[in-house]
Amino acid sequence: MSENKEKKLGFGSQLIIENPVFGLYLGICSTLAISTNINNAIGMGIAVTIVLILSNILVSSVRNITPDDIHIPVYIVIIATLVTIVEMTMQAFTPDLYGALGEFIALIVVNCIILGRAEAYASLNPVGASAKDGLMMGISYTVSLFVMSLIRQILGTGVLSLSNPLTGAEIFAVRLIPESFVLSFMTTQTGAFLTFAVLAAACAAYKNKVTADDKGGK
Amino acid sequence: MNKESSSYKMILLGVLCGICGLLLAFVNSVTAPIIEKSSMAAEYSNLEAFFPGASFSEIKDYDDPTGLVTGVYEAEGQGMIYKVHSMGYDSEGFTFLIAYNNDGTVAGYTVLEHHETDGLGKRCFEEDYTAEIMKISASEEAPLLSGATLTSTGVHDGIEAARTLFIAKNGGTAPAPAEKTEEEQPEEPVSKALKDEDLSSAGAVCEEKENDGTTVIYACKAKGFNPDNEAEVTVDLSAGTITAFEVTNAADDKDGVGDDAYEADNIARYIGITSDSEVDAVSGATETSKALRAMAQAALAEAGE
Secondary structure (H helix, E strand, O other), X not given: OHHHHHHHOOHHHHHHHOOOOOOOOOOHHHHHHHOOOHHHHXXXXXHHHHHHXXXXXXXXXXXXXXXHHHHHHHHHHHHHHHHHHHHHHHHHHOHHHHXXXXXXXXXXXXXXXXXXXXXXXHOOOOHHHHHHHHHHHHHHHHHHXXXXXXXXXXXXXXXXXXXXXXXXXXXXXXXXXXXXXXXXXHHXXXXXXXXXXXXXXXXXXXXXXXXXXXXXXX | OOOOOHHHHHHHHHHHHHHHHHHHHHHHHHHHHHHXXXXXXXXXXXXXXXXXOOOEEEEOOOOOOOXXXXXXXXXXXXXXXXXEEEOOOOOOOEXXXXXXEOOOEEEEEEEEEOOOOXXXXXXXXXXXXXXXXXXXXXXXXXXXXXXXXHHHHHHHHHHHHHHHHHHHHOOOOOOOHHHHHHHHHHHOOOOOEHHXXXXXXXXXXEEEEEEOOOEEEEXXXXXXXXXXXXXXXXXXXXXXXXXXXXXEEOOOOOOOOOHHHHOHHHHHHHOOOOOOOEOOOOOOXXXXXXXXXXXXXXXXXXXXX
């Protein structure tokens, strides 16, 4: 059933309805914490996407030799290894980004999206399909983080800026809102929850509309 | 082998952990030198600020009995830089760099990390105090800062540790601890008779409230961290001593900062004193202590007239 639905819906709609963050409420912890600027969002998004694709591939390829009752430890070891590799690589080559994301990189290990996809999809499907699923989920997560960071950064600081993660050099910085009009609470936890609530509500509203249309069509 | 048997599961997990371990070891061997290099680069960019263009080397074998110095760097032919971690008001302490030119003058003083209170301890890392530190040489101690006793004591102790190393490195003898305390005495702003202390910044004013010929009660007012610290000071006229000291308005009663000075134990230090007594300030509540001492001073002065 879900296969048919996926085919019927465009990529964009699927991104909203199957969105892990706003649709399924997975991986919220890191989303709330690091979505303060788009630099962090892109960096975290890429890190999660890489781990997600690789973990899906590996989990899928060991699915036939893994007995059921030890599958969780096997997945956790695989995911933890991948995350540690990503973490060490980031610390070495993108130190500024590493400093900004801090322990949230290590916490990718317990990001529900990754274990969730390993469990729900990769352990049942072939390698190719699992890799594609990892990529899709990674993109959804990155887009969600990006949208949330965009809102929080613009409203909270009034400046939209992006810097090169490799060197820390600024690529551009535009002031969109005068300094005296910024809502600095948007960069705090309060802003995170508000932004999340609004986006999740919008996502749910869209989902309801699509489901209603579906039923009407039939 | 049966997939459901325990030995199969053990071997599978063991092999998996082995592979993952090897993989991590490999990645670590590639990235560890780069990480170390970039963290050194960050450290060296701080050093560059003191001695632009110098070539730096880290000195590992130094003997610091205080344990405050966490890093020693030499700028070849120019001077030494000491990284110091010391304790102030905040329990995590603070880290700063102090650099000496080879001629013994201070080349620089920068804080790297601190969590001290804005307006109090934080002043130890701001322009005025930094300028004070820049003026001293390797033969002098760092000054303390009123209103930031704990933090500036931390800075002072840290600089002492660095200075000791610097003197030792230059073949001099490190000052003995006994000498140090002696030297410190005159610097303490409180270690002199109350009547000689300059407490004018507190602006203490006393008014006679009750007078029965032998004792007088004065209603006093002075500025501490906040204005309007008020106290009733009872003075025995014949002996010239304070017999009672009661705080009537604790204007600085902010949890953890000024409030120590109002504690019964600390108020007791004003009882029985004369204008020749020495009264110590309460550490961590310098400004408030100053207001209280100024009121005691003013009341005794009034009574003496």
